[in-house]
Amino acid sequence: MAIRCTNLILLTIIANISTALRPNMIIFIADDVGYGDLKSYGHPTQEWGPIDDLAEEGMKFTSLYSTNSVCSPSRAALLTGRLPIRIGVYGKNMVFPAQSPNGLPKDEITMPEILRDVGYATGMVGKWHLGINDYTPMSGVHLPHYHGFDWVGTNLPLSNAWACDETKKHMDAPNPFNCFMYNNETIIQQPFSHQYLTKTFVVEASTFIKQQTEKDEPFFLYMSFVHNHVAMFIGKDAKFTSNRGIYGAGIRELSWGVGEIMKEIQSLGIDNNTLVFFTSDNGGHIELCNEGGNNGILKGGKANYYEGGIRVPGILRWPGQISAGTINSNIVSQLDIFTTFVNLAGGETPSDRVIDGRDITQQILGAMKLKNESKTKKRILFFYCNDMLFAVRYGSYKVHFYTMPVKSKEEYADACGEGGFPNKLYVNCLNCPSDCVIKHDPPLIFNVDADPGEGYQLDPALHKLLLLEVKHFLAEHNSTLIKGEDLLSALNQPSQPCCDSSKPSCSCNYP
Known part of the structure; x- marks a missing residue:
């Protein structure tokens, strides 16, 4: 009391x-x-x-x-x-x-x-x-x-x-x-x-x-x-x-x-x-x-x-x-x-x-x-890449259904010049779905409290209860999920902001 x-x-x-x-x-x-x-x-x-x-x-x-x-x-x-x-x-x-x-x-x-x-x-x-x-x-x-x-x-x-x-x-x-x-x-x-x-x-x-x-x-x-x-x-x-x-x-x-x-x-x-x-x-x-x-x-x-x-x-x-x-x-x-x-x-x-x-x-x-x-x-957090559910954070764990490859600094060094100067705009993997996206079935599991760098995968066979709990929360989540209309795919040339449409360059460096 x-x-x-x-x-x-x-x-x-x-x-x-x-x-x-x-x-x-x-x-x-x-x-x-x-x-x-x-x-x-x-x-x-x-x-x-x-x-x-x-x-x-x-x-x-x-x-x-x-x-x-x-x-x-x-x-x-x-x-x-x-x-x-x-x-x-x-x-x-x-x-x-x-x-x-x-x-x-x-x-x-x-x-x-x-x-x-x-x-x-x-x-x-x-x-x-x-x-x-x-x-x-x-x-x-x-x-x-x-x-x-x-x-x-x-x-x-x-x-x-x-x-x-x-x-x-x-x-x-x-x-x-x-x-x-x-x-x-x-x-x-x-x-x-x-x-x-x-x-x-x-x-x-x-x-x-x-x-x-x-x-x-x-x-x-x-x-x-x-x-x-x-x-x-x-x-x-x-x-x-x-x-x-x-x-x-x-x-x-x-x-x-x-x-x-x-x-x-x-x-x-x-x-x-x-x-x-x-x-x-x-x-x-x-x-x-x-x-x-x-x-x-x-x-x-x-x-x-x-x-x-x-x-x-x-x-x-x-x-x-x-x-x-x-x-x-x-x-x-x-x-x-x-x-x-x-x-x-x-x-x-x-x-x-x-x-x-x-x-x-x-x-x-x-x-x-x-x-x-x-x-x-x-609690469980859901992480989507576009409309693909990539991962969830649940308690101490991170469960990945999809991942993108992450290169070491040495592997993308061709994009870097003297002293780490970037030679080009570079993203190793950006969109999804795409060829660089990797599907995981069973999913990857990490204990991100013990291993925040996600370096050591856990064996799904030893974490069946965890995956069942995640599956339950996913079903609950999906029951409430109504996807909004895709807003990021459309392009329309007349929507381009232009300070002066009489100038093909659209350049107006006003003071």
């Missing part, structure tokens, strides 16, 4: 926190930053920075997963709490290309939409990559403004990319058809310049925060950095250097941007009522030599479904509510951020569809002992 009463008291406290404080919420999402890229996650030579300070001041996750190993699907899941296959964010292009007539479906309910409905100001800067136009070059019907963001600053509707390189080390000149910058719904540069990109994000995000604080309104900010996706860059006046070269310098500029926003909320006196989450959309792109990410001890990386492709850094910070220096080793998905943030804001998750994320409020606020959380330890 005493234990039950204690739990009820804790749950009441949590409910009161949610209702009374309604914290400001910030999501910092990095691009292609690997599990082992940060000093606080064990990189031996990366310099310490403000992101690492977040880890000291809050909760660091060691088993946080994105839902996908490339950006459009994983970002769609983060903002909706739903697996990409349910949404339709899958298909042969893997991500939304510039000429796609599709985007995140309008009937999906996003985190900012729910937060806006319960009184939050919602803002966004940075990378979007969830759709742009439908069937005309300037319709903009899939841009962030149409998915719950009332204020949208400088943004890249597509992405930073190899084709956007301004250094002339990889490209003679940026390709305007892949490299464009918007402010809200308007193209402001094509191709865009990296010179003040991170600084612009920081200045605009700070202004948004100041304005909402002056209005005494809670806010939600989605700050989506383009570090550390190729092409590598450092702001013109940033002057960051690193032991790791250009990649490490990019990590330092990313961390600087996070730090500037943290300084802002502290100067405004809202630090104790601001919940911050830092993460990456997927693992590091290891085939890009020393201009690619580091996934530490984990096997694989971006575009595959070994741990290095989907286990990512994750940090939550909320002074006075989340204990500083906490390590959370439970299995957590980025899907859970949707449900947790919505509930803490006093909103309700949609009841007319399957929401795949769990509310982890009790975990982060200490109402459950992290070392003995058997329910979370036994």
Whole structure:
């Protein structure tokens, strides 16, 4: 009885926190930053920075997963709490290309939409990559403004990319058809310049925060950095250097941007009522030599479904509510951020569809002992490559139904020049289905608690009960699975963004 009463008291406290404080919420999402890229996650030579300070001041996750190993699907899941296959964010292009007539479906309910409905100001800067136009070059019907963001600053509707390189080390000149910058719904540069990109994000995000604080309104900010996706860059006046070269310098500029926003909320006196989450959309792109990410001890990386492709850094910070220096080793998905943030804001998750994320409020606020959380330890996470179920994480185990080959650094050394300089844009295996995909029957099994590098297969004959339990959960999952329409395969030339259709080059480098 005493234990039950204690739990009820804790749950009441949590409910009161949610209702009374309604914290400001910030999501910092990095691009292609690997599990082992940060000093606080064990990189031996990366310099310490403000992101690492977040880890000291809050909760660091060691088993946080994105839902996908490339950006459009994983970002769609983060903002909706739903697996990409349910949404339709899958298909042969893997991500939304510039000429796609599709985007995140309008009937999906996003985190900012729910937060806006319960009184939050919602803002966004940075990378979007969830759709742009439908069937005309300037319709903009899939841009962030149409998915719950009332204020949208400088943004890249597509992405930073190899084709956007301004250094002339990889490209003679940026390709305007892949490299464009918007402010809200308007193209402001094509191709865009990296010179003040991170600084612009920081200045605009700070202004948004100041304005909402002056209005005494809670806010939600989605700050989506383009570090550390190729092409590598450092702001013109940033002057960051690193032991790791250009990649490490990019990590330092990313961390600087996070730090500037943290300084802002502290100067405004809202630090104790601001919940911050830092993460990456997927693992590091290891085939890009020393201009690619580091996934530490984990096997694989971006575009595959070994741990290095989907286990990512994750940090939550909320002074006075989340204990500083906490390590959370439970299995957590980025899907859970949707449900947790919505509930803490006093909103309700949609009841007319399957929401795949769990509310982890009790975990982060200490109402459950992290070392003995058997329910979370036994949860199952599903990882799809397009509409193929590649793998599941279940308890201590990872079960692979399909894999992609992972080469050693020596095996893809032909893509790397002097000092690890990448000579070409290279991914060992990207699409699925494809000739490089390997089917496993029986599936591969790894104990990723004991063997996070997935180096030692377990004998399926000795783990029949495990496979039966996974089969049961798969049947349960499939009973609720209605696949969304494939949104990533379609191409439509008139959807290509173009700042001036009278110019065949679509180049408009406005000041």
